Amino acid sequence: MHASQVAPPSREEILRLLRTRFSHRHFRPGQEDVLQAVLTGQDVLAVLPTGAGKSLIFQIASQVLPGVTIVVSPLLALMHDQEESLEDVGVEVAVTNSARTDTQNAEELARIKTGEARLLYVTPERLTSETFLRELCALPVSLLAVDEAHCVSEWGHSFRPAYQALAAASRRLGRPAILALTATATPWVRRDIVEQLAMRSPEIIVRGSDRPNIFFEVRRMETEVEEVRALRRLLAPDAEGAEAGGPSCDEQADEIYSGAGIVYTATTRAARETAELLQAWGVSADYYHGQRAKRDRERVQDAFMAGDVRIVAATNAFGLGIDKPDVRFVMHLDIPASLEAYYQEAGRAGRDGLEARAVLLYRPADLGRAAFLAGGGRLDRADLAAVCAALMEHGEITARKLASLTGLAQTPLLRIVAALETEQVVGRRRGRLRLLRSTCDPDAISLEAEQRRRAYEASRLSMMRGYAETAGCRREYIMNYFGEAYDPGDCRQCDNSMRPGRAARTLQNGLFSVGAAVRHAPWGAGVVERATADALTVLFDAVGFKTFDLALVHERNLIEPCDEGV
Numbered sequence: 001m002h003a004s005q006v007a008p009p010s011r012e013e014i015l016r017l018l019r020t021r022f023s024h025r026h027f028r029p030g031q032e033d034v035l036q037a038v039l040t041g042q043d044v045l046a047v048l049p050t051g052a053g054k055s056l057i058f059q060i061a062s063q064v065l066p067g068v069t070i071v072v073s074p075l076l077a078l079m080h081d082q083e084e085s086l087e088d089v090g091v092e093v094a095v096t097n098s099a100r101t102d103t104q105n106a107e108e109l110a111r112i113k114t115g116e117a118r119l120l121y122v123t124p125e126r127l128t129s130e131t132f133l134r135e136l137c138a139l140p141v142s143l144l145a146v147d148e149a150h151c152v153s154e155w156g157h158s159f160r161p162a163y164q165a166l167a168a169a170s171r172r173l174g175r176p177a178i179l180a181l182t183a184t185a186t187p188w189v190r191r192d193i194v195e196q197l198a199m200r201s202p203e204i205i206v207r208g209s210d211r212p213n214i215f216f217e218v219r220r221m222e223t224e225v226e227e228v229r230a231l232r233r234l235l236a237p238d239a240e241g242a243e244a245g246g247p248s249c250d251e252q253a254d255e256i257y258s259g260a261g262i263v264y265t266a267t268t269r270a271a272r273e274t275a276e277l278l279q280a281w282g283v284s285a286d287y288y289h290g291q292r293a294k295r296d297r298e299r300v301q302d303a304f305m306a307g308d309v310r311i312v313a314a315t316n317a318f319g320l321g322i323d324k325p326d327v328r329f330v331m332h333l334d335i336p337a338s339l340e341a342y343y344q345e346a347g348r349a350g351r352d353g354l355e356a357r358a359v360l361l362y363r364p365a366d367l368g369r370a371a372f373l374a375g376g377g378r379l380d381r382a383d384l385a386a387v388c389a390a391l392m393e394h395g396e397i398t399a400r401k402l403a404s405l406t407g408l409a410q411t412p413l414l415r416i417v418a419a420l421e422t423e424q425v426v427g428r429r430r431g432r433l434r435l436l437r438s439t440c441d442p443d444a445i446s447l448e449a450e451q452r453r454r455a456y457e458a459s460r461l462s463m464m465r466g467y468a469e470t471a472g473c474r475r476e477y478i479m480n481y482f483g484e485a486y487d488p489g490d491c492r493q494c495d496n497s498m499r500p501g502r503a504a505r506t507l508q509n510g511l512f513s514v515g516a517a518v519r520h521a522p523w524g525a526g527v528v529e530r531a532t533a534d535a536l537t538v539l540f541d542a543v544g545f546k547t548f549d550l551a552l553v554h555e556r557n558l559i560e561p562c563d564e565g566v
């Protein structure tokens, strides 16, 4: 049964549901448009900023669509939060995941089968597992909502291999309508999402990712000593022994930096050390990273949410799904690998709409390490050889067995398998991997796609560096990166725009507009990511970001517009 076969509910009915069931007075920008599109039964890709209320869209849809709504969510914590808030408003949900026992999962599924719950949360790994799909495929599924859909894209910032098997899973489920949701996707990643999920002429709804209440600033420094000094001046100005810097000229900034905040670091060690420094200065602080015991992580998160700890120093493991409205600042001590990652992390500030700040303490010397971290997960010929050997020995094998035989972690293993699939050396049958040829020679496998990935990572970091070093409006730089136009004349919210006379104005350069599809002879298809008065930055499928001098582009006809564009 598909949504399109039943008349969608009226606007009044939906509004009533919003108010009575979900206790919200109004829709937020974008919510209603996406919901209406979803209810007509078509595929929809929604790019709405963090905190826009994307979850509400599929939650409401699940209550009015005839069949089941399945929500794919990458994190148990995210599912858990939503389960709790839905329980509060009396909406029945079923959640199945690896943290529950088989009996519990079976009970949850039974609640869907009997119709007691109409909304089912699953991880992508689970939804793509054969046994689970077999259980599900008899159900009438109206909607498959893919949350954090940028994880589909190998070029997105938190790639999750299992997301790539969702297109096949959706076919097994009778191909319900697909709703893909994300807060951050460049035009290029949008295309990738549409392609990877095999979406059918989707409606693409993009709502301003601008966060006008966040002030963006970069403080450039050369040494670690300077960094520690800046940290202290900003976050512990009253600490004993702090140099008398005189009264700060910026009362608003002082107020912000005395509020709740997150300080992001690149390593677990730096997170701990930063928290220790802050504590030594008498600041209420703790640290969070993936290697801390679960108990400690929960304690830190709860204390931060409750306002008992003012500052958390953390790696990027902290944050996804943290819905604390009054985070006043997000500070980065190390340059992140991409602007996607940066903007998502910075966007955790000011969810309540009040004044907030995103500050990057930028040390050019960090770029080398950032490049190293960004290129992580490099495929190794020796690992490839181990996989080939195991396949030769077993012929047909589960991914899990392959992992235990080779000792490889999931991500590199799946990348290797993907390379073998591309070369048609390996196929899949009933969830098992199968050698399709009589031999599997590691030296004959091309790692070209892998090289492209590394080139892409490097180019993303250089865009991030561009952000740190630009003399122009930072918001404009970010918006352009995400394929949106922005008039820097409107900006009162970045350090460069507030520095009179310094902002180098960037313009739409007439011929090429941001988001337009173009072609370049050697590098093939790409999308314009940034267009200024004298330069053009294009993201190419093959080689990542490239910046051209506009005069040369004209003189040599380097780049041609194409007609289609996302």
Ligand SMILES: Nc1ncnc2c1ncn2[C@@H]1O[C@H](COP(=O)(O)OP(=O)(O)OP(=O)(O)O)[C@@H](O)[C@H]1O
Pocket (backbone or CB within 6 Å): 024, 025, 026, 027, 028, 031, 048, 049, 050, 051, 052, 053, 054, 055, 056, 182, 183, 321, 323
């Ligand atoms: N129409 C609305 N009116 C008021 N509050 C809302 C509305 N819709 C959602 N919210 C609230 O906004 C908060 C953020 O919602 P949600 O987590 O769904 O955002 P999101 O778009 O998924 O963000 P992220 O990209 O970070 O996942 C929640 O606390 C939710 O209850």
Ligand SMILES: [Mg+2]
Pocket (backbone or CB within 6 Å): 054, 055, 147
């Ligand atoms: Mg969300």
Ligand SMILES: [Zn+2]
Pocket (backbone or CB within 6 Å): 472, 473, 474, 475, 476, 488, 491, 492, 493, 494, 495, 496, 497, 498
């Ligand atoms: Zn600006």
